[in-house]
Amino acid sequence: MSAQSGGGAGPAGDPSPRLRPQSLMLTYLGNYVLGRDIAVFSGSFIDTFARLGVGEHAVRSTLTRMVGRGLLARHREGRRMHFGLTPRSEGILHDGEDRVWRRGVLNTDSDGxxxxxxxxxxxxxxxxxxxxxxxxxxxxxxxxxxxxxxxxxxxxxxxxxxxxxxxxxxxxxxxxAEEPTDVPHMLREAFDLDGLANGYRAFLERWDRPDPLPHAPDDLARYLWMTTEWLQLVRTDPRLPVEHLPAGWPAVRGQQVLLELRDRYEATARRLADAAIEYVRVG
The missing domain is CATH 3.30.70 (Alpha-Beta Plaits)
Structure with missing residues (x-):
């Protein structure tokens, strides 16, 4: 996959998820920048995202677009450009953190x-x-x-x-919902449950195995790919009450795999991210 084409990919034959650079960037920022009051050197983004198959031009374009959308703020230190979070991006990242790690995929609290x-x-x-x-x-x-x-x-x-x-x-x-509302029909009309289930199954096909993405460069790449892919799924999941979900809903196993692999990847990923990051203090 070309670095210009929009997402990370591993070597030929490695079924890495195809994800937009901005989505990967938000995952990186949420894990390694949020809450630290820092701005990251542009070269650190370039070096880190190279391991995801995202080239320098795509990284620089993504940073520029995110500044234009109010998601990043520029901080110049001498001849070096650094990028830090904005209140808008902090809100988005806190929401993403909540969706990935705090909310369960099953809605067991519905009152109808x-x-x-x-x-x-x-x-x-x-x-x-x-x-x-x-x-x-x-x-x-x-x-x-x-x-x-x-x-x-x-x-x-x-x-x-x-x-x-x-x-x-x-x-x-x-x-x-009152009679004669056909709730199952209404749900099929409003939500693409088949498409969502297929997304969860693709996640499981990629990650529910003893050695996921063996050709990935390291656990930082795996962790960023995995958590970004999961967030894309849960962002579009309406968390229907359990009584309205199809039997064997694949999100349940997907969440188990996510948590198991977090325990496997997280420490190494953070060590690699910290080693690659150059930053200045802001705020």
Missing amino acids: SWTVLAFSMPESWQRVRHDLRARLTWAGFGSLGNGTWIAPSRVDVRPIVAGLNLNGHLKVFAGP
């Missing part, structure tokens, strides 16, 4: 409530519509079409839509 959100806005508001849909998907909502979205629990929508200025364009309700 659903949140229904309906929106209507002018056609010219394309950017706002796109932002709203992205935020709803991130928050576990699925689309029923015609501006109607559902989530399998009570959800406080206010922080999700904050800053979009949608007062008067949203309607939100919460409560149980």
